[in-house]
Amino acid sequence: MELLFPQPDLPPVVPDGIILLVGAADLPGQQRLLAALDRVLRAEPPAQARVKGGGLTSAAMTNCGQVGWWSDTKGYRYQPNCPGTGRPWPPIPTEFTELIQRLTMQSPWPDFCPDACLINYYGPGAKMGLHQDRDEKDFSQPIITVSLGDSADFLVGGMARRERPEVIKLGSGDVLLMGGASRMRFHGVRKIYPGTSPLEGVTGRYSLTFRKAL
Ligand code: FE
Numbered sequence: 001m002e003l004l005f006p007q008p009d010l011p012p013v014v015p016d017g018i019i020l021l022v023g024a025a026d027l028p029g030q031q032r033l034l035a036a037l038d039r040v041l042r043a044e045p046p047a048q049a050r051v052k053g054g055g056l057t058s059a060a061m062t063n064c065g066q067v068g069w070w071s072d073t074k075g076y077r078y079q080p081n082c083p084g085t086g087r088p089w090p091p092i093p094t095e096f097t098e099l100i101q102r103l104t105m106q107s108p109w110p111d112f113c114p115d116a117c118l119i120n121y122y123g124p125g126a127k128m129g130l131h132q133d134r135d136e137k138d139f140s141q142p143i144i145t146v147s148l149g150d151s152a153d154f155l156v157g158g159m160a161r162r163e164r165p166e167v168i169k170l171g172s173g174d175v176l177l178m179g180g181a182s183r184m185r186f187h188g189v190r191k192i193y194p195g196t197s198p199l200e201g202v203t204g205r206y207s208l209t210f211r212k213a214l
Contacts, residue, residue: 014168015156015181015182016180017178017183018156018177019177021103021176022171023171024099024146027198027199029099030198031199033148033208036094037119041119044087045062046062047060047061050073051073052071058126060120061121062089063117064090064093064096067079067089067214068118069118077135078213092114096117096210097114100144103144108180109141112142113212114144115212116211116213118208121206123192123204124192126204127189127191127192131188132186136213137212139184140183142179144175144209145208147172147205148205148208149172149205150194150205152191153189154167154168154188154189155167155168156178159185159186172205192205
């Protein structure tokens with residue numbers, strides 16, 4: 001039976017300090033971001049990183065910016081050079097910073113100026129366990145995530161790992177700002193929806209996470 005009133009696409013209710021901008025980048029905008037992303041990926045291809053226990057991250061990672069977040073058997077940190085080549089990370093493309101500036105202008109963080117952008121690539125089965133981002137110096141600054149490619153279930157939990165997380169579906173072009181009272185919330189990625197990417201030639205999901213690390 002056809003619904004008399006089709007289910008509207010209501011934005012999910014998100015906790016204080018979290019701002020979800022659905023479709024912040026339209027398709028042409030996403031294509032511009034993707035072209036810039038391609039240059040970064042060619043300069044510094046993503047790789048799975050070692051974690052302290054000896055395993056590998058599920059997502060493949062690379063960075064652009066003054067410093068990049070990396071993990072190895074010694075732990076996590078921001079570092080100015082890529083672990084593989086020893087070269088400095090490529091700069092954050094202007095296409096990225098223009099989007100971030102446009103979005104933060106009207107936000108609670110109008111002066112946000114990222115010096116690090118961690119790029120995570122999630123293949124069809126990749127996920128990311130609940131964690132807090134706590135290697136940055138200034139927790140008054142938000143973390144901003146731009147999604148490109150396949151949709152994902154993003155998890156937003158509480159301040160303790162045991163709190164049951166909410167699911168926020170993130171699609172290509174959506175942007176999630178996480179700051180203020182929610183800056184230290186546990187978060188993760190539960191699931192990727194293969195084949196949902198509106199971008200031709202992209203399988204899987206790229207998340208570009210902008211940070212003020214130094
Ligand atoms: Fe994180």
